[in-house]
Amino acid sequence: MTRSDLVDLLAERFAQLTHRDAELAVKTILDALSEALESGHRVEIRGFGSFSVSHRPARIGRNPRSGEQVVVPEKRMPHFKPGKSLRLLVDQSTEGTIDAPLDAAS
Numbered sequence: 001m002t003r004s005d006l007v008d009l010l011a012e013r014f015a016q017l018t019h020r021d022a023e024l025a026v027k028t029i030l031d032a033l034s035e036a037l038e039s040g041h042r043v044e045i046r047g048f049g050s051f052s053v054s055h056r057p058a059r060i061g062r063n064p065r066s067g068e069q070v071v072v073p074e075k076r077m078p079h080f081k082p083g084k085s086l087r088l089l090v091d092q093s094t095e096g097t098i099d100a101p102l103d104a105a106s
Helices: 003-013 019-038 084-093
Strands: 043-045 049-056 059-062 069-072 075-082
Touching: 003 019, 019 043, 019 049, 075 084
Parallel strands: none
Antiparallel strands: 043 049, 049 075, 059 069
16 A cells, blocks of 8 residues: 555545545654654554664675675664554464465466
């Protein structure tokens, strides 16, 4: 699902919201989430999951093409941990589909 799909779904589901209002609501929520993570805060949405910032220390990596050592700087990365109810919901919805072929067209 893309951002525009989410906006369309909200506008359809809630008749009192115009498409523009739904778009503003989605933008506001995502902006607030981004700002909180940028500030280093943790965001928890009960029943869905939590967003946090993880720290990756600096390390020595290798250039795969030349094999030369490269210094990889430290960085902060967003991290999502799904809540228990979301994990169970996804797990139940995928039961029996693991053996399905990856490319159904062939």
